[in-house]
Amino acid sequence: MDTEERSAGDRPLTIKTPAQISSAAPRPLSNFLKATLAVTWKDLAAEFRSRELFSAMLVFSLLVILIFNFALELDIKTRQSVTSGVLWVTFAFAGTLGLNRSMAVEKDRGCLDGLLLAPVDRAAIYFGKVISNLAFMLIVEAFVLPVYSFLYNVNLFKAGLLLVILLGSIGYTAVGTLLSSMAVQTRTRDVLLPILLFPVAVPVLIAAVKASGGFLTGDDFANILPWVNLLIVYDVIFIAIAFMVFDYVVEE
Amino acid sequence: MEPKPIALKVLDVISIILLGVATYLALVFAPTEAVMGQVQRVFYFHIGTAWVGLLGFLLAAGTGVAYLVTKDAKWDIIEVAAVEISLVFFLITIILGSIWARPVWNTWWTWDPRLTTAAITELIYIAYFMLREGIEDPDRRARFGAVYTLIGGVSAPITFMVIRLFRTIHPVIIGSGDPGAQGTFAMTGGMKVAFFFALFTFTVVFVDLFWNRIRMGNLAAKVEQLKLNVMQ
Amino acid sequence: MFFQETPPDTSIYMIAGYAVFFIVMAVYLLSLFIRSRNLKRDLTVLEDMQKEGNKPMKTKQKSVTQK
Numbered sequence: 001m002d003t004e005e006r007s008a009g010d011r012p013l014t015i016k017t018p019a020q021i022s023s024a025a026p027r028p029l030s031n032f033l034k035a036t037l038a039v040t041w042k043d044l045a046a047e048f049r050s051r052e053l054f055s056a057m058l059v060f061s062l063l064v065i066l067i068f069n070f071a072l073e074l075d076i077k078t079r080q081s082v083t084s085g086v087l088w089v090t091f092a093f094a095g096t097l098g099l100n101r102s103m104a105v106e107k108d109r110g111c112l113d114g115l116l117l118a119p120v121d122r123a124a125i126y127f128g129k130v131i132s133n134l135a136f137m138l139i140v141e142a143f144v145l146p147v148y149s150f151l152y153n154v155n156l157f158k159a160g161l162l163l164v165i166l167l168g169s170i171g172y173t174a175v176g177t178l179l180s181s182m183a184v185q186t187r188t189r190d191v192l193l194p195i196l197l198f199p200v201a202v203p204v205l206i207a208a209v210k211a212s213g214g215f216l217t218g219d220d221f222a223n224i225l226p227w228v229n230l231l232i233v234y235d236v237i238f239i240a241i242a243f244m245v246f247d248y249v250v251e252e
Numbered sequence: 253m254e255p256k257p258i259a260l261k262v263l264d265v266i267s268i269i270l271l272g273v274a275t276y277l278a279l280v281f282a283p284t285e286a287v288m289g290q291v292q293r294v295f296y297f298h299i300g301t302a303w304v305g306l307l308g309f310l311l312a313a314g315t316g317v318a319y320l321v322t323k324d325a326k327w328d329i330i331e332v333a334a335v336e337i338s339l340v341f342f343l344i345t346i347i348l349g350s351i352w353a354r355p356v357w358n359t360w361w362t363w364d365p366r367l368t369t370a371a372i373t374e375l376i377y378i379a380y381f382m383l384r385e386g387i388e389d390p391d392r393r394a395r396f397g398a399v400y401t402l403i404g405g406v407s408a409p410i411t412f413m414v415i416r417l418f419r420t421i422h423p424v425i426i427g428s429g430d431p432g433a434q435g436t437f438a439m440t441g442g443m444k445v446a447f448f449f450a451l452f453t454f455t456v457v458f459v460d461l462f463w464n465r466i467r468m469g470n471l472a473a474k475v476e477q478l479k480l481n482v483m484q
Numbered sequence: 485m486f487f488q489e490t491p492p493d494t495s496i497y498m499i500a501g502y503a504v505f506f507i508v509m510a511v512y513l514l515s516l517f518i519r520s521r522n523l524k525r526d527l528t529v530l531e532d533m534q535k536e537g538n539k540p541m542k543t544k545q546k547s548v549t550q551k
Contacts, residue, residue, distance in 0.1 A: 027372030090351065176404065182396050195382055199375040200407040203414040210418065226417055234410060241406060248320055248395045271514035279502070289492035301505070340512045344505055351501045355494040461516075468520045475523050478530040 022159070022161055035120035039128020043102065044135060050095050055103045057140045061094040065148060079152055084212035087148065087156075088168070088205055094197075095172055098136045099180040102129065107184045116250055126177065126246040130239075133173045139161060160215035167231040168208030171238060172201055178242040181249050207231050267453075267460040274300070274446075274453040282446035291355050296446050298348040299343045300454035302370070305334055307458055308338025309373060313405025315394075316398040328394035329469035337461050341376040342370050365415040372411055376404040383430060390476060 006219040038086035047053055068086045072078060115125050145165075149156045176197050183193040213219075266427035278296040311334040319327035349367055350360045361367070380400050387393040439447060 005302045056368065130327075178403075181381065182399065183397075185392065187388075188382070188386040192379075192382060192386060195379045199372050199379060200403050202372055203407060203410040206418060207416075230410070230414060230417070237406060237410075238403075241403065245320065245399045245402065248399055251395065275502070291497040292490065292499070293498050299503050338515055340508065344508050347504050347508075348501050350494070351504065355497050447507075452504050457492040464516060468516065468523065471520060471523045471527065475526045475530065478534065483535050 001072065001252045005199065007242070010139045015119045022127045023158070030114070032121055032124050034183065035118075035124035036127040039115065040131040040135070041124055043129070043132035046105075047132075047136070053098060053105075054136060054139065057094045057098050057136065059141055060097055061140055061144050062147065064090045064093055065144070065151070069151075074152060079154065080217060081213070082154070083148075083156075084153060084209045084215055087144070087212065090144060091165075091169065092141050092205060094144075095133075095137050095169070095176060096194050096197065098140070098222055099133055099173070099197075100183070100190060102133055102136070103177075105179040112181075112250070117214065120245050123243050125179075125250070126242060130173055130242075134169055137169045137173055138166070141169065156216075158215050160221075161212055163204075164208055164211040164215060164231065166230065167228065167235060168204055168211075171204040171208075171231060172234045173178070173203075174235060174239045174242055175201055178246060178249060180245075184223040204231065204234050207234065210245050256467075260460075260467075263456070263463065266455045270453040270456055275342055275451045277446040277449050279363045282442045283440060283444075286360055288356050293351055294352045295349050296450040298345060298352060298437045299447065300450040301348065302345040302366075303451055305330045305338045305342035305345055305370065305373075306457075308334045308341065308462075309405070309408070312338060312401045316401035316405065319394060319398040321404070325390075325394060325473065328397065329466055329473060331397060331466035333469055334467060335377055335401065335459065338382075341458075342374050342377075346370055346374070363415070363419075365412050366414050369408060369412040373404070373408050376400075376408065380404065400448065410474070414418060 025090045067085065068074065068089075070144055072086070074082070074086075102113075106115070116122070118125075145156045148154065176193075178194050179196045179200075183189045183196060185193055207230040211231065213223050214224035214227065274296070278293050278475060282293065282296070312331055315327045315331040315334060318324075319331060346367065349370075353362060354360050380397060383400055384393050384397050386397060
C-alpha cells in the first residue's frame with residue numbers, strides 16, 4: 001500500500017526509467033514485485049551484454065583456489081577438513097568483488113540517481129539489487145563447484161551443501177548490498193566495502209563453513225541443524241533490517 | 253562554547269578519586285588469590301572496562317536507532333561518543349584479558365566467545381570510523397553511521413552465539429575457552445568489595461568521559477557548521 | 485599449571501596489566517584534550533573571520549583553519 005502512496009506523493013512522474021514502466025500497474029504488491037524484477041532484469045541484461053563483472057569474478061575465484069592449493073598443500077588428508085573453508089573464502093572474496101562493482105557501476109554512470117528518481121519504493125530497488133547480486137554469486141558458485149570437484153576429486157553436489165550455499169549467499173548479499181550502497185557514496189569506496197562487510201558477516205561465514213563442512217564429512221544432521229538454523233535466522237534478520245534502513249542509505 | 257559546567261568538573265574530580273581508591277582496593281586491599289597469584293588482580297579492572305565497553309556498545313546501537321527515527325543531530329553526537337569510549341575500553345579489556353590468560357591459561361589468546369566477540373566488535377568500530385571519515389556531508393555521515401551501528405549492534409550478539417556454538421561442538425584442549433576449567437575462583441569478602449567498587453567506579457568514569465566527549469562532539473559540530481558558513 | 489602447591493609469581497603480569505590500563509587511559513585523555521583544544525582554536529579563528537565579514541584575507545586564513 002505504501003508503494004502507491006509514496007510514488008504518487010513523493011516524486012512527480014517526470015523521468016523515464018526502465019523501472020517506471022512497471023510502476024504503472026494498479027495493484028501495489030505486484031507493483032513492488034515488478035519494480036524489483038525490473039531492477040534485477042536491468043542488471044542481468046547489462047551483465048549479459050558486457051560480461052565484464054562475471055568474467056572477473058570467475059577468473060578471480062579460480063585464482064584463489066589455485067593459490068590455496070599451494071598455500072595449504074591440499075593433499076587428501078587436509079582436503080577433508082579445509083574444503084568448506086576454502087570454498088567460503090573464495091565465495092566471500094568473489095562476492096565482495098561483485099558487490100563492489102555492481103554498485104560502483106550504478107554510481108559512476110549516474111544510474112543510481114535515475115533509479116532513485118523512479119517512482120518506486122526504494123525497497124524494491126534494494127531487493128532488485130540483492131537478487132541480481134545473488135544471481136551473480138550463485139552463477140560463479142555454480143562454476144566453482146564442478147571445477148573444484150574435478151580438480152580435487154571431491155563430490156560437492158550434495159543437496160545439503162547446495163542448500164547451505166544458497167542460504168549463506170543470501171545472507172552475504174543481503175548485508176553486502178546494503179553496505180556496498182553505503183560504501184560507494186564515500187571517498188574510499190573500493191577499499192571500504194570489505195572492511196565494513198567482513199566483521200558483520202562473520203556469523204554467516206562461520207555458520208556456512210561449519211554447515212558445509214558437516215555435510216561434506218557426512219556428519220550427523222542433528223549436529224548440522226543448529227548451523228543451518230543460524231543461517232536462516234541471520235538471513236531473515238538482516239533482510240528485515242536492510243528493508244527498513246535502505247531508505248536512509250540512498251536518501252539525498 | 254560555554255565554559256565547563258561545575259557539575260562536570262566535580263564529576264571529573266570524583267572519577268579520579270574513585271579510580272585511585274579502586275586501584276588501591278584492587279592492588280592492596282583485596283587478598284591475593286591462592287592459585288593464580290598476583291595476576292588475578294587484573295580481573296577487577298578487566299571486568300570493569302568490559303562493563304563500560306558493553307555499556308557503550310548498547311548505547312551506540314540504541315542511539316543509532318534513535319537518530320534514524322528522529323533525525324536529530326544530537327543523537328549522532330551521542331552515538332559517536334558511545335562508540336569511541338566503547339572502542340577504548342574494549343581495547344583495554346582485550347589486552348588485560350590477554351595478560352591474564354598468559355599465566356593462567358598459558359596462552360596469550362584463546363578463541364573464547366567473549367574475547368573473540370569483543371575483538372570483532374573492535375573491528376566493527378574501526379570500520380565505523382573509517383566509514384565516517386570518508387563522508388563529507390554531515391547529514392549523510394550521521395545516517396550511515398547510525399545504519400552501521402545498528403547492523404553492528406545486531407550482528408555482534410549473533411557472532412557471540414555462533415562462536416559459543418562453535419566451542420560447544422568443538423571443545424578445545426589447550427586453554428579451554430570456558431574459565432570454569434582453569435582460572436575460576438570463588439570471591440572472598442575482600443575480593444567482592446574490590447570487585448563491586450571497581451564496577452561502580454567504572455560506571456562513574458564512563459559517565460564522566462561520556463559527558464566530556466559529548467561536549468567535544470557539540471563543539472566539533474559547531475566548528476564544522478561555522479566552517480561551511482565561512483567557506484561559502 | 486604444574487605448581488599447584490605454591491602460587492606462581494605472576495606479579496609481573498599484574499604490573500603489566502595495570503600499566504597498560506593507565507597508559508591507554510592517559511593516551512585517550514590526552515587525545516581528548518588535544519582534540520578539544522584544536523577545536524576551540526578553530527572556533528575562535530572562525531568566529532573572528534565571521535565578524536570581519538568576507539574580506540580578501542579569506543584564502544589565507546583558510547589554510548590555518550583546515551588544521
